Every structure is written in structure tokens, then in C-alpha cells.
Amino acid sequence: MASYQFEIKQQNKLMILKHIYRYEPISRADLAKQLNLTKATVSNLVDELMREAYLYQIGLGVSSGGRRPLMLKINEKAGFTISVDIGVNYIRSILTDMKGNIFVKQTKVINTNDYTLTLQHIDQVIQSFTEQTNESPFGLIGIGFGVPGLVDQHGVIKSTPNLDWQLPDLKDRYENLFHVPVIVENEANAGAFGEKSFGEGKEANHFIYISGGIGIGVGLIFDGVLYRGRDGFTGELGHTVIRMDGLTCSCGKKGCWERYASELYILKEYETFKEESWQTLRLEDAVADAAQNPEIAAIFERAAKHFAIGLTNIINSFNPEKIIIGNRLTQAEHLMRPIIRATVQEMAITPIAEKVDIHFNNTDQLSTVLGLSAFSIEHFFDRQFKVSNSPVS
Ligand SMILES: [Zn+2]
Structure with missing residues (x-):
């Protein structure tokens, strides 16, 4: 029974967090109304989410008659993502906060057909990006790679017609090196997701x-x-x-x-x-x-x-x-x-x-890297509120 209640609570927290992510700034009363939860439930869970560093509240919003409400926002500085778009003739990398705001971006003209050189460059970029971040509650929450080729749903690269790579193992390599979850996506899928999330x-x-x-x-x-x-x-x-x-x-x-x-x-x-x-x-x-x-x-x-x-x-x-x-x-x-x-x-x-x-879309060709960041953020939230033994989506 207790575990069932815990599961419901985790699901509600995740739902609240994702709703705030999309519609911030938002009041507790509007959250309760829009998510069909009681005000007491929302209040309790929001307090927990604030203590756990996911949220913060800002000044007063517009009143609908009574007291002016406090508005909730995602604590975008609580963690950061690194995303790398590996094109055939370039590598584009960004460091973002939890809302896809870019701190640092870098584009290098490089023939990525040379897999070893590609890895060397990526190692340097990730190293230098992590050195440029401040202390934060969650730190680096994920690294994302976009590649021009077939990538299955587990992040395994199946083929790269425009690149002569043999057995590329980006996911395992960078999970072992940096001890954070790594996602690998087809670059166009990531680009579409970037446009949907932020563009x-x-x-x-x-x-x-x-x-x-x-x-x-x-x-x-x-x-x-x-x-x-x-x-x-x-x-x-x-x-x-x-x-x-x-x-x-x-x-x-x-x-x-x-x-x-x-x-x-x-x-x-x-x-x-x-x-x-x-x-x-x-x-x-x-x-x-x-x-x-x-x-x-x-x-x-x-x-x-x-x-x-x-x-x-x-x-x-x-x-x-x-x-x-x-x-x-x-x-x-x-x-x-x-x-x-x-x-x-x-x-x-x-x-x-x-x-x-x-x-x-002429904004600096960032669709793919922003999509990778959006994937990393979404996966992070899902992971944080996952109840063990429950089916993973
Ligand atoms: Zn063809």
C-alpha cells in the first residue's frame, strides 16, 4: 500500500514539474485547477520540489480577485547539459542550463570521417565545458550526441552512410568517462525535437x-x-x-x-x-x-x-x-x-x-544541439521520479 502511494506521489511530482516546465510562471492555484489535483496536494508536493531544488518562487502574479499569488518557476540553474552535433564536416557543441539557455557554444570545422580525431575533439570540448560551470545541485545531468545516420532506440549507431566509422561506441565510452547518462540520437530527429521544445x-x-x-x-x-x-x-x-x-x-x-x-x-x-x-x-x-x-x-x-x-x-x-x-x-x-x-x-x-x-531556421543552426539538450532534460526528470520495479517507458 505504502509503495503504491509512493508511486502516485512520484507520478504527481513529475506531472507538476513538467507542467511548470511548459507553462511557467504559474501559481499553485492554477496548477491545481489545470492538473485536477487538490490545492493541498499541490502545496505539499511543490514544497517538496522546492526543497529538492527543482523549483523556486518569484514575486507576485496577477490576482483573480483575492490575494496576489506567488508564481513558480523551474530552477534552471540547478543543473546543466552538454550537447554535441556531429556533422559530416563540422562538430557543434553547446553547454546549457535546464531550460535550454546556452552558456557556451562552439563550432569546429572538422572532417569527422576520422573517428579517433572526432573523439579527441569531443573529449576536449566536454572537459572545457565542465570546467566552465559553477557548482549546482544536480551538476551535469546528461550528454547528448546527434549523428548523421541510423540510431536505434537504445542509442546504438547502426549505420552512418556519410561517415566511414567502424563500430562507434559513443554511449558506452562517454558514460564510462563522465559517469552521466548519455543519449545518442539521429541528428534530424534531435533537430525536430529541438524545434518542438525551444524553437x-x-x-x-x-x-x-x-x-x-x-x-x-x-x-x-x-x-x-x-x-x-x-x-x-x-x-x-x-x-x-x-x-x-x-x-x-x-x-x-x-x-x-x-x-x-x-x-x-x-x-x-x-x-x-x-x-x-x-x-x-x-x-x-x-x-x-x-x-x-x-x-x-x-x-x-x-x-x-x-x-x-x-x-x-x-x-x-x-x-x-x-x-x-x-x-x-x-x-x-x-x-x-x-x-x-x-x-x-x-x-x-x-x-x-x-x-x-x-x-x-537561420538561428545559428542550433536545432539539433537544442533538441539533444531537451532530450537530456526530459530523461533526467523521468529518471529522478522513476519508481524502481515499475515499468520504464
Ligand atoms: Zn542514398
């Missing part, structure tokens, strides 16, 4: 996040929730085929969408105007050259048309309210967006296409 998709229930880098990854938010499929392998839409007997893709097949619409396509076309190989060329330079050279601008036009073909297939399949394009290609927004929009309007089924909002 452009906060108010949207049906949206699709498209990560445009060397490959194209896709994260699907349906009914407000990240759709993962049976094994967590959704979103490999970069490898949907748009051309019969087309160019060979990193996945080994031919004619994939990402081969025609990604940073890789642009760099390989850009290479024909340059004396060096695409691997050492930079998208930033191609974007700059496009302003002077119409032939370079035409590369982006072709990429945008191809991009629109894949997007049309996605829009016709899923009827999203919003498409959010993030990652490297956002730098070419001015060159690609008008063509993408016009081409989608022309090709997609009209009643579906005319309502969809196609949007580039």
Missing part, C-alpha cells in the same frame, strides 16, 4: 524538420510527438529516389534525393569551377561566389529545384502545417527559398501545398 515548432503539432547538410535528414513531428517508427529509423527520406539510374549515393543506391539537393551536390558542382576537390571547398565560399557569378548561382537554383521535388513528396505524403529547414543549407536561404517555394506550389497537390508554411 519554431513550439506551437505546431504537425511539422517536418529537414536537416540540410552533406546529406539530408528528416525528423517528423506528428500530433505533437516525434515519430520514430518501430526501431527508431524513420526520417531516411534523404534516400527517397527522385531519379531513375541517377548519381550514386553514399548509401550505395542510385538517384537519391540528397545526392541532388544537399550540400554535397552543391560542393561537387562548385568543384567544376575550382582547382581543388569538393572535400576542401566550403559552402560559405560558394554562397559568397554566387553573388558575383551567375553560373555559381545557377548551382543553387538547380539544388533548390531538386530540393523542392523531395519536399513535394513529403508534403503530399504527410500534410504538414509547417516545414522547417535547418542546418548548413540555411546559409543559402536567399538563393534557394524563393525557388523552393515556387516549385512546391507548382508541383504539390494544391489544397495541401497552399497551406503549408516553408520556413528556414
